Amino acid sequence: MTPTPLPQRIELPVPPYEKQDINNCGPATLAMLLRYYGWKGTQNDIAAVIKPIPQDRNVNVEELLYFTRSYVGWLRSEFRVGGDLALLKRLLAAGFPVVIEEGYLMEESYWPNDDRWAGHYLLLTGYDDGEGYFIAQDSFYGPNRLIPYVGLDQNWQAFNRVYFLVFPPESEATLQALLGEDWDVEANRHHALETAQHETQEQPDNAFAWFNLGTNLVYFERYEEAAAAYDQARTLGLPQRMLRYQFGPFFAYFHTHRIDDLMALTEYALKRTPNSEEALLWRGWGLYRQGKKSEAIASFEEALKAHPGYPDAEYALRFVQQN
Template sequence: MRVMLFRLSLSLLTGLLLGAAAPAQGAALPAQASVGTVRHEYQRLNNCGPVTVGMALNRWGSTLTQYDIAPKLKSGAGDVNVSPDELAAFARARGFRAHLGTAGSRTLLKALLAAGVPVIVETWFITPDSGGMGHYRLLTGYDDRAGHFTALDSYLGRLTVPYAKLEGWWRSFGGTYVVVYPPAREAQVRSALGWRAEPGREKAWALEQALADVRVRPDPLAWLNLGHATLAVGDARGAARAFDRAERAAPMRALDPTRPDRAAGGWAWRTLWYSFGPLEAYTRIGRYADVLRLTGAVLRDVPAHEEALYWRGRALAGLGRAEAARAAYREALRLRPGFEAARQALTRLG
């Protein structure tokens, strides 16, 4: 795979990668660490996001449970996705700070945990009856001697997860992580994050890592992660080409054991329930038919999917179908009244 495939100019790519260079390691991390006692809570249907952010906030004394949080973040049990940015926004609205990052590493997780800060990681999860899906887990400690993280899982309980297994689960979402913490912990969190506290450098690092991964194992996940990383630095056309490669690749059956026959493309059939980069990239370059095709497939399985409705509205508006776009935006807002992007899009249509 050649970098020129994505039409990033040489000067832009060089600048990004130089800015992303990881600094030398500071003080050695301890061989094990734990953030201390955090309340575990089992989830109700599709509530892993509300439960997991609630457990993360419990580290700082919050008593909120899914019954307090889910009504703020979800339209109901049929709402299958709460995005990482929604978790971060929920914490900020309650006076906490939040950092949402990507292309995380084992070293980063250990640095945060050693600083006493639990980390929400977005991972893939496979159940015997439902197959593969997105799932949040809260990391609360690590042990180098045993080679594992400790985690609170809203579905399975308290877990120890081998480092390599966690990284395999995490790869499905490009190493996405969220840390929430009180303002008094700002200095400690920034120290643990290091250069990642600067969003531009972290985005550039994510692009470098995605390019390296797709050279080594060009499977659908590598192409998806490259698409998201390329989109994040502003190259929608390059991102679309990477997403095209992800969709054309052979499916990863081990991640998708209950994949229905109607599912098309290389990515797992629930991928667009959680990740919207393909929809954004195709919308930005005017490939509206592809957006309608992909959102139609999501809405066939999950009619109450407000993000799919939003991107469908964007495509319909791009095609000049204003009334149909308004209907999509209104339905997205009915499901999530605080969906600001949908509200602004509806306002622009008049």
């Protein structure tokens, strides 16, 4: 059966715009997505839960999922990885706005030789095949930005092409049909892994392809292979802030007992983002593996200061104190 052709242009109703506060693109973008479905809150309501310290520079997609499922329970939410432009257009044509995470270049530098690369969330609300762009609600640059297809895919690749969806329960069957095999989380990860493997072969000098390969291997706990993929990504060269947002190398090096590499990476990550709770957490686990229990506990406590209630640090603290 031939699939029904998509409309050449789709423009969904735009929810009330929310200009992000400091380090708040995740909460602001999620607020706009939730408003599409009638939610009445603001970015501050979201930030109070998932980033109570304003200086916290990163919100993970898992934290967006946690807030939506815990505090907006009348809606459903899911995220997947390994998306593509055709899927984004199918979702938009079916009436589902989509949040993606991408890399972009900031306008100012914050240290000598700053590459100015950072992560950023966008809410996609439309596309135009004739002109070749998506319509994005950008909490930093403004509403109704026109993002060329090619540029979006290149920037999206840096985050394993992750996409986040919110939908009413009665739309779940429609969404499941749109995603097909990718509705199943394990199948989706296998698909993303295959995509990353293909891209490392087609683009062997692309550090993001190798990084995504490592990330998808970490999901399946194939840590030796993941560490090798991350090694290649690091050899090719990654953005200076990469470890502010993604933490697969910490998992891979910890589980392959490459503690010197883990400590070097966390030290670098903390140089770039001194209050990164994830880097403080994994620095603590590295110290614990080195037999430095008191220093590990201090690092976990620092992680909790950076992000009060951080579950992974609370677990680590209990584990180390009891062992």
